Amino acid sequence: MTAETPPETIARSPLSRERILAAAVTLADEGGLDALTMRGLADALEVEAMSLYYHVANKEALLDGIAEVVVEEILEEIADLPGASGPEDWKQSMKSRILRARQVMLRHKWAPWVLESRTTMNGAVLRYFHGFLEIFRAGEMSYDLAHHAMHALGSRALGFSQELFDPTPGSDDEAVSDELFAQMAAEVPLFIEFMQEIAHDDPEDQTLGWCDDQSEFEF
Amino acid sequence: MTAETPPETIARSPLSRERILAAAVTLADEGGLDALTMRGLADALEVEAMSLYYHVANKEALLDGIAEVVVEEILEEIADLPGASGPEDWKQSMKSRILRARQVMLRHKWAPWVLESRTTMNGAVLRYFHGFLEIFRAGEMSYDLAHHAMHALGSRALGFSQELFDPTPGSDDEAVSDELFAQMAAEVPLFIEFMQEIAHDDPEDQTLGWCDDQSEFEF
């Protein structure tokens, strides 16, 4: 009788959906989504590419899988948060949840792309949003209001950064920037002032703080 | 002597960046982003694939291009809107702008994906946001506040729908849905109630109306 491999040892041979998904996540963490290719993933697992297909229907299913993994990670992260106790601290509850989610997203920078590209909602997302529903109920608001609030939050609820645009317009370095600056000053003068005013802001957290204030004000 | 082709006729031979971008947009409109392949685009233009590369550096540049086309379309769409006149109607100005943008987005359902995937900001986006800045200034708010407002709006400013999840969880039709429903009732009971409450809502516009109310409330 062969000795049982201890369950927590990540053995080589026995491939499994979980092992594949875990490897996919780390692969994407390291090399970005572009690095997440079936062959590359197989290599990382020291296996041939087609072996993956026994455990995962196709690449789309793989992406579904890692999307769920990420949300489950968020769920773990917020597991120890207290549930909304009084009708008053629902804002704080939401804020802390979103901040935790954001932490996870920062660990997996590719995650927003994958999550956005999923069309079906997996169980983890369901449970995650269910948590928000509980909070909203604790805040004593109607389902209808909760619905609107969800929409208002949008993907921010999952901690998305959503930078939308790089500070640098175009790939130009410093060379052309003189005439470009002149043109911008002519075409979009407010933007110049805007940028200069904004320049001193801290990068991220202030913004998220605001976003929370926002939802605070609306109700 | 062959008759001159009238200039407004979309002549066959002379390829051009504009013609390519236009064809790319309609191709994506019809078949989705997946249909937008270099070879397919070339076919649509009755040209060989590699010919495109004379006018467009590569596919990424092509996507940059159609992204800009879309935003320019938005700009045209809002061109006739009155600028913010008084400090009071800035909300209305924003709302109408966003609604127009949304119209354009509905014409090009692929656009959100492309816009989100662009890392650099093109001139059209710049001008579009500049319009918002003007509005904010007309509303007599500081650049700092405007900055926060932009973040709060996020991609909604461009009219994104951002449905985030399909109503249907999974690809299951009606078959498994009984036990699935039971499981959901156990795991995420609030969701069930939530869905039933929500079911009577109209699909889209109400939501956007709310989103506008939201920004209304915050200031």
Next chain:
DNA sequence: CTTTCCTTTTTACAATGTAAGGGAAGCATA
């Protein structure tokens, strides 16, 4: 030993983006 089932590999193909170089037509210069 044979048969069966589970898992992995072998081989192969089609679709994609794109590098490299080849031409054809028009125009300029000698």
Next chain:
DNA sequence: TATGCTTCCCTTACATTGTAAAAAGGAAAG
């Protein structure tokens, strides 16, 4: 007229992707 240069398009070719089809290995059951 002849030569060469520029502009624009095409031919060929290749690497990389996802994945279909089927065979091979091995463990378990008969």
